[in-house]
Amino acid sequence: LVGCTGTSGTNGSGGGGTAANGLVDFLDYGDFGGGTAPQANYNPYLEATRLGAVDYVFEKLMVYDSFSCTPKPWLATGFQWNDPKTLTFTLRDGVKWNDGKPFSSKDVAFTFDLLKKHQALDVKGIWRYLAAVETPDAKTVTIKFKDPGASTFTLLTEIYIVPEHVWSQQSDPVKFVNAQNPVGTGPMKVKSFNPQQLTIERNPDYWQADKVKVQEIRFHKADAGGAVEQLKLSRGEYDTNAMFVPDIKKAFVDRDPDTNHYWYPPGGSISAYMNLTEAPFNDLAFRKALTTAFDRDQIITKAQLGYVKAASQTGLVVPGQEKWLPQGLADEGRIAFDPAKTDSALTAAGYPKDAQGKRLGKDGKPVKFTFKVPGSYTDWVSAAQIIVQNLKALGFDVALETPNPPTYESDRAVGRYDMLFGVHGGSCNMFRNFSEPLGSDQSAPIGQKAASNFVRWNDPATDKLLEELRLATDEAKQKEAVAGLAKVMTDQVPMIPLWYGAKWFQYQTDKAVGWPDEKNPYAAPGDNVLVLTNLKPAGS
Amino acid sequence: MALLEVRDLSVTYSPRDSAPVRAVDGVSFDVADGEFVGLLGESGSGKSTLGNAILALLDRPAAVSGGSVVFDGTTVTSASEDELRPLRWAKISTVFQSSMNSLNPVITVGAQFADTFAAHGREGDAKHLLELVSLDASVLQRYPHELSGGMKQRVALALALALEPRFVLLDEPTTGLDVVVQRNILDRLRQLQTELGFAVLFISHDLGTVMEMADRVMVMYAGELVEDQPAAAMMRHQLHPYTQGLLGSYADPRASQISVDFIPGRPPNLALRQEGCRFTPRCPVAVDACSTTHPDLLPAGAGTARCLLVEEGQPVDARRARTFVADRTNDTEIEPVLTVRNAVKTYKTNRAVDDVSFDLKPGRVTALVGQSGSGKTTIARLVTGVERPTDGTITFENSVDVGKLRGRKLRSYRRHTQLVFQDPFAALNPTRTVAYALSRPLRNHLKLSAADARERAAELLETVGLSPAAQFLDKLPHQLSGGQRQRVVIARALAPEPKILVADEPISMLDVSIRAEILALLDQLVKDRGIAMLYITHDLLSARLLADNVLVLNQGKVVESGPTLNVIQHAQDPYTQLLLDSIPNPVDTEPWVSTS
Amino acid sequence: MRYFLRRAGFFLATLWAAITLNFLIPRLQPGDPAEAIVSRLGGQSQAIDPAQVEAVRKMLGTPGGNLLTQYGDYLSAVLRGDFGISYTYFPYTVTHMIGQGLPWTLILVGVTQVVSFVVGTLLGAWAAYRRNSRVDSVITLGSTFVGTLPFFWLALVLIYVFAITLNWFPSGGGYGGGSNPGWTWLFFSDAFQHSVLPAVSLLIVGPIGWIIGMRNNMVQTLGEDYARLARAKGLPRRRIALTYGARIAVLPNVTGFAIALGGILGGTVLVESIFNYPGLGRMMLEAVSNRDYPLMQALFLFITVGVLIANFLADLLYGVLDPRVRREEAV
């Protein structure tokens, strides 16, 4: 029976992965999205249901290195702000669609118009900001904004450009699955698909085909996070994957330390959100005291298995975004666990402990509140348990509640909570990183659904800084505004960042090398095309 | 050598739950070829167990614990199943006590015949067999559930005769059947037996039937044979006091003067070893030696008997103990308490009760007799307000229209009208004590306090002859014998001091020896308390004993009515005559007169 | 006829109740499918972009009108067999998705149910036939212990031993990525390989219910008068056991089996999600967790109708197998 099992016969690592033409034969990747019973779907705008191949078939005007947040020229060789409301992209020469037709600014304009016509496809909400997209010539695209558009730039670079000659034939592009040989400009083409495996192959006519050293990528269907997938990874069946693996060092790296590697760069901040409309959380001194109350290290080692890093109080993701940090900040804004300090600060702020060791509020009654955590997020639950322990040690009467995720989300949105977890930041769009959690226009009265300002931070100074950031086109001004916002975070403590969510990324270097890692963080793991164009056959 | 020789056979049930029970104890007898032997005995005396032992069909927890059964030279009790197989059915067949359940429900009657023939590699003509028992050949295609009880019994009988056996064991083959149907089958059986010449062991506790059918009769008591005599001789002279008591409870209803006897008490617990004669506690003529010396089955009279007194040659007359003599007067002057006029009850299209009129009078018993399904119970339901008549009126004390009562009014009507149930085993809640059962009507209808109710309950128990009452109050139904239960049921019906008592076949589930006792009790209550009683039965003997008037019911209609003796002695209607003919008649012509 | 009308009435009423329940479930739930979809995309550690939620909401389309007209629309759509578009597999229709999963579930669970039933019934009959012998003890006690092992746990152990350690069988999925679904021998043998472990884990725990049920029924029927009479008739023991014991004892099991067959779609959630098997059970779990209401509603309806039909057939079957059934009382 051994070896008859279809997949395992072709799997496995080791040499022999390199074909004579200097290409890696194929690489085994993990999941390709599309649910447990994926159906062919290469409509790049159907984010929820499209398959992972989309990232390799279609391309964008610019590609962000989302680790350091720097844009790289891609279908556009460059861009220029004519004025704060006008942006011009210059398109690359010699780009062809993989059916041989030439790529031009028409396609770009068509793409934007498509999104305008079909709001369901405009997943980035780009037309909230755009006034018009024009094509003065075949190589130029001019984008007109309703308002100064600097803060919208990152969104523009997230739009996949589709061929007009294919898509204009579709009567209902919203339901267009593009299943047969999807036409794109990207480095790979779809080779074959069944619900168990998706194979894409090198596009020899790619505009930078010389940089693509991989002949084929095979994605394998999996229930992400399943124990079996972890075992497969640890047995070396994947050249790269992105999943949670308990005890990764023992389970994966130690099995072949030369080949097996992982890198978990930080993502958005996971913070303790406090309901700022109620006492005692509306008291700055109280909040400030709490910043040292949580044992982040224990959360990281116990609840997060040491895969993550403590978050900076600034809301920025360090070290990736360190250039945005305000001057003179100790330890990049990370705050150490110091319960004694919290204790004395609380006492000083008018929250003493009574004889029984109960923490009293300003009204003289014991402080009692709940901490909510979605019941099915086991790691968050463990983290919450540590937080509750910390708070209890300080004399607070805290109860842990574990609603299910939708209830949790709705409670959070309408402000029906005392304290809970929230996620913010982590993207390359600094404006969004701060406006979403802090902007007063993202808030709503208690009882009504807030868009994203769940703590209900309502501060004119913050709003002013956000407005400056939104309008700023040059980087110095942007930095100034971001530094101001970071100071709001550290001085006003609208929330208490605890740790950065990790971006899972495991890889093997036996067939291909050149994966991004801590030493060479040229891209974040999800920047697929950047990674692909950096891969080289092992030993070359 | 006899066809069947049973020697000193003992069968013991050894259940895990309780002490072992020796249900058959040292039984010996022979059955000769072509002989028709009856086996009589109270319920639980071990008749079926003995039958199963003969058929080698004992199942755990029962096992032969001694003695042997030899059938036609084969020792059945020690033979293996393989050795038995050629014997089974080819030579020895049976009709079970409940032949309703003894046919395989999922295959046709024809298949069950075929099955039987195939098992013995024989050919047979099922149609002919069915003809023998007067059944149509179309029955072969039918499933058991498509047949009536009587038809099933006949199929079972035909099946038993399929391989022309030499011996047929019939274990109460007609219980649960309508009197008329029963008669029909038994006549057929006797006829076939004479024609085909097989031997029969006929088990029953219905002594009228056994006495009429059998050549020889054996009587079992508490696992032992106590008497074995030719039927005719036994009719004339019963040796054992128990047999005397048993036969004393039979009489021919057509006689102008009749009386019946009964044996009080209940049989001993077979799980306990008993010194001496097992009948001693109930025996009216027991002497001191009876409780210490265990008698043997010794020749006496025309057969054998197990009694010390018989052994010593003393005359035994146990019939003096308790006697119930029918002594009914008939006068019309009394004002009726309930009048039924032209009552009709229709179920869908079926007129269950069709234009029935009668009166119930205080201190008088009206009997309602008829075949099964003739509408007797329906009338009882109308009278007690359980059902409403489709047409006609039922008037209580000239004023209350029973047919229109509901809720509270109905409840208060029931203070005056009570029901005695047919089955004393079903009429008492197995989880409730006697005191509870009796106190409910007292508390509800008479509004007595709990303490008063208990006191009154004790009095009621004494009234129905359960004394000392204190001994019974806290018992659960399963701790009482059938007769005792029926008495509790009667006591409960009497509790609210009703004016009308409706008794729906109150003795049909009881052993013959208890029946007379209950009848005597009812009779006395009616007399003492001036209750108007509607007595429902299919048994003319008990109607004759108890009732002043009788209504004969056929298909919902009253076909004959009048003073009981009149109706029975001078039946006009053919249906009444059919009913009368169905009564087993052990002594052919002249009414049986006891000899002493 | 009356019986048939009654059954049909119950069938329709239940169907209506199931449809209505289906209609209500999404409308009683907190949270928004669009948000659920978006947050699933990002994972729990990523902030939700409201624009994305808005776009997804547009994509899914929101039913218009008041509750009553919505209900009317829903009913008529269901009657037309239009279950809408799956949220998880947009723009594929629910009908398409169910068509994808159905064969897998039917084959895997159908086959194992039938085998479990046959094996369980035979073993149970054997145990009853040899009642209180060693065979009986081995069968009843053995099946008790094996049958009470938690099924999902058993599945994990099987995967660990046979797929991971010994590498005899694939660890999950309906077929390998290398073989494409189609009517080819290669595909079938591949699919068979993949079904071995799930099937085995179902087969280990499957028969116990049938064993015990059959044994108990048969002990009872063998104690009935007709079985005793069969013995008195001198029928061979085996024949008694078969036509008088097993034949009748199996009847309640047959109805149970029909109902179990109807319930297989509902019962496959665990096995399919552990073995990543491409059937309806796993799809249902996914639909529930993704708030894919159209898919969920249709699957629920599908399962309920399956059970209903199975019940209906079981009743009819019972009437065929057991001549005693008085059908008027069967409802």
Place this chain on the structure above:
Amino acid sequence: MTLEAQAVEVSRGSRLPGWFVILWRNRKCRIGLLMLAAFVLIAVFAPLIAPYGPRANTFTPSIGPSGSNWLGTTAQGEDVFSQLVYGARTSLVVGLAAGTLSTAIGLAVGLTAGYLRGTVDEVLSFFINLALVVPVLPLMITLAAYAPVKGLWLIIFVISITGWAYGARLKRSQIITLRTRDYITAAKFAGDSTARIIVREILPNMTSLVVVGFMGACLGAIGGEAGLAFLGLGDPTTTSWGTMLNQANTGGAMLTGQWAWLIAPGLAFAGLMTALTLINFGVDALSNPHLRED
């Protein structure tokens, strides 16, 4: 003789209820009862037996069995053995509570439907039949997934809500046969009210059926809880064998070769289920006297 009468008969001379005596007499059942008693003792004395708290995460995560952690530790550094011991509590509480609850619902619905008949019966029977054809596991999953709060009581609630119908049907049909018994008619003639008849005359005759239903419900509830917990629909803050398995599965017990973490809860669960199934042999005997002589 009715079952209860037999039961009464059997228990004559002892203080134990009749149904218990019948159970105890059955050898398989006796073993089951003893096993169950062991589990109950473990659950009751969990704090004394377990060396640590079930959630004390002070150990090195993901290590195999050792002297201080007999069955190793979880990925979060909790002691597996202590969790195992505390898990018995959850299973038993779920079994007991959900068993009681669904038996109670079933009894109430079955009694009402069976006794009142008529329209009430038609309506309730419809609901019973509906609940019987509604697929239980999917419904459980849906309810558990969408309920606003996670927790053991939710699971108990969900299991009870989905599991009462079978018992209700059985009880309804038994009551239909009981209500036409002569002694019920007799109680009406004695002037008793409907409520009193149900409570005092009918209910006491249904104890064995109630026991049967309760056992079945317990078995189903314990299995259901474990299944839901394994699917991640349980409450992660309670320690149960199902959540242990779920966490062992997601926490990489297979990956790190911690067989004890994976095997132990499964075997414990199987042990409890076996105990209950063995008891069920006796319960079967309760309702089917043919099975008594085993």
